[in-house]
Each structure stands twice: as structure tokens, then as C-alpha cells.
Amino acid sequence: MRKEELSIRVFKALGHPIRYKIVKFLYDGPKCVCKLNEDIEFSQANLSQHLKILKEAGILSSEKIGMNMHYSLANDEIKSIIDSVDEFVSSYDYNFK
Template structure:
């Protein structure tokens, strides 16, 4: 996979509202799947699919601790991407008034 394809894969993964919400929820550190499931309010199977996509795009990494699986952002650079998009959106909204 080349650089352009990987970039598109990351944007596609972040382009779903639930996956965006998952990434924002993980801003402050790793969370157990059970915590993510409480926040997202989906079936475990649906949440697992979203996590798989985020992990496949390199956005998340995971670690099993005891009986629980913990997910975390793979890099703080992901926060920078989200924060920059949020700033762009706010600027766009402000300039559209």
C-alpha cells in the first residue's frame, strides 16, 4: 500500500460518526472495550467492526490485560489530525455566517 492509499484509508476510517466518536473518547488514554461499549451504545459485534476498521487503518492499537481488551490511539498524531479538522470546521462555520 502506498502513501496515498494509506492516507485515504485513514480518512475513510475517521469518516464514520461512530469511529470519530470512538477516537475522541480515547483522547485521554486507553479504554477497555466495556467502557467503549457503554459510550457508543451499540452491540458488541457492531463495536468490534468499528474497532477493527480503526485498528486496520493504524489509528488504534490494543492490548489484552487479564480478561479485558484495551484500545488506545496508536499515536498522538491522530489527535493532531482530528484537532486540525475541528479547527477547520469552526473556521468554516465562522466564515459562513
């Protein structure tokens, strides 16, 4: 896969509100999928699909600990991307069209 294709995959993965929320939820460290399920109000199957997309984009990693699957950000660079977009949005001129 070319770099450009991977970049597009990352942006597409982050472009969904649920996946964005998952990434923000994992900012402070790994979480059990059970905690994600409590915070993200969707079915387990729906949440699993979103987690799969984020993993395939290289955004998340997972580790089985005991009986539970734990998810974390694959690296902290993703935080920089999210923070940059959040900063851009905060300074965005909503009157500009």
C-alpha cells in the same frame, strides 16, 4: 501499500460518526472495550467492526489486560489530524457555498 492508499484509508476510517466518536473517547488514554461499549450505544458486534476498521487503518492499537481488551490511539499524531479538522470546522464560513 502506498502512502496515498494509507492516507485514504485513514480518512475513510475517520469519516464515520461512530469511529470519530471512538477516537475522541480515547483521547485521554487507553480504555477497556467494556467502557467503549457503555459510551458507544451499539451492539458489541457493531462496535467490534468499527474497532477493527480503526486498527486496520493504523489509528488504534489494542492490548489484552487480564480478561479485557484495551484500546488506545496508536500515536498522538491522530489527535493533530482531528484537532486540525475541528479547528477548520470552527472557523468554517457556513454561508460560503
